[in-house]
Amino acid sequence: MKSPGKLEKVGPLRPLYEVGNMKEVYEFRVQEKYASRLFEPSAGEKLGWTKQFGDKFVTVRKIELSADDPKFRRVGELNALLQKNRDDFFFAGWNINRCYTASDIAQARLFLLCRIATFEPAGEECGTQYDESAACSSCKSKAKQVSPLFLDWKRIPKSKDIARTIAGEVVVSKRMVELFERHSITGAKFGPVCHRPTTSAESKEWFQLLVKPGYAEVAAPTKMGINPFDEDVTGQYRCSHGDLIGLARLSEVSISRSSYNGSDIIASRQFMGTRRGLLRPERFLLVSPKLRQLIKKEKLTGCEFEVAHFV
Numbered sequence: 410m411k412s413p414g415k416l417e418k419v420g421p422l423r424p425l426y427e428v429g430n431m432k433e434v435y436e437f438r439v440q441e442k443y444a445s446r447l448f449e450p451s452a453g454e455k456l457g458w459t460k461q462f463g464d465k466f467v468t469v470r471k472i473e474l475s476a477d478d479p480k481f482r483r484v485g486e487l488n489a490l491l492q493k494n495r496d497d498f499f500f501a502g503w504n505i506n507r508c509y510t511a512s513d514i515a516q517a518r519l520f521l522l523c524r525i526a527t528f529e530p531a532g533e534e535c536g537t538q539y540d541e542s543a544a545c546s547s548c549k550s551k552a553k554q555v556s557p558l559f560l561d562w563k564r565i566p567k568s569k570d571i572a573r574t575i576a577g578e579v580v581v582s583k584r585m586v587e588l589f590e591r592h593s594i595t596g597a598k599f600g601p602v603c604h605r606p607t608t609s610a611e612s613k614e615w616f617q618l619l620v621k622p623g624y625a626e627v628a629a630p631t632k633m634g635i636n637p638f639d640e641d642v643t644g645q646y647r648c649s650h651g652d653l654i655g656l657a658r659l660s661e662v663s664i665s666r667s668s669y670n671g672s673d674i675i676a677s678r679q680f681m682g683t684r685r686g687l688l689r690p691e692r693f694l695l696v697s698p699k700l701r702q703l704i705k706k707e708k709l710t711g712c713e714f715e716v717a718h719f720v
């Protein structure tokens with residue numbers, strides 16, 4: 410766990426909430442070959458691995474910055490410049506880590522379940538069937554799963570209690586299901602996880618997490634975009650039907666209070682992501698303080714939590 414460090418005033422780049430000493434730290438995977446344009450050789454952490462991004466293999470360095478660091482803006486400028494002039498990029502990946510005070514956590518009434526451990530192959534590659542005709546004609550969100558979830562059991566991370574495929578299919582361990590049952594957690598049901606290739610065998614260790622309908626409405630000031638410097642003003646990743654709201658999440662999530670049905674776990678009506686290859690847009694998952702506390706107390710692993718807000 411990173412130290413929250415010195416807490417800062419909420420600035421213009423931050424959402425304004427009633428409660429809040431939350432500190433955002435932006436984490437970038439900067440291409441090593443360009444890192445010296447902005448950073449000292451000793452800055453950040455050389456990850457020492459090469460990863461494929463699109464058709465490129467790149468070596469990256471992990472750099473952490475707050476939004477009020479003068480270098481933060483330069484990261485965005487360099488990225489735009491490299492895209493324009495070389496069809497390349499300054500950073501290959503990014504993340505926003507949010508640190509909270511104990512008081513922020515104590516006062517929160519809802520949490521976003523996020524950064525779920527991810528694995529491949531996706532269900533579709535293992536025989537899971539979808540009815541694409543049920544999906545939005547424009548953004549392809551909401552395709553309906555019409556078969557049990559087929560997965561390669563060996564590829565589900567054994568050390569986790571919750572994990573998702575790259576297509577957003579979420580599975581939970583037997584321990585997690587038992588916790589839900591023992592504490593009468595509301596809002597979820599569980600489906601079987603069958604083994605590839607298509608057989609009738611159902612896992613006794615893993616179950617698909619299916620959140621019941623009764624969706625939460627994502628509301629302003631939730632900010633979506635392509636990356637921290639690109640809020641997708643042209644709406645490339647937003648659907649005119651209002652179901653797909655963006656490629657990536659740039660802020661904490663806010664939910665319309667009147668849309669919340671009080672369940673311990675609830676999904677958003679809106680989707681995030683894109684439909685490409687095996688990738689499918691996903692709903693946000695939100696949980697009650699009770700469920701978050703139980704997962705923490707029982708040391709179940711595979712996800713993180715952020716404070717979500719009611720508006």
Ligand SMILES: [Zn+2]
Pocket residue numbers: 545546547548549550648649650651652653
């Ligand atoms: Zn749509």
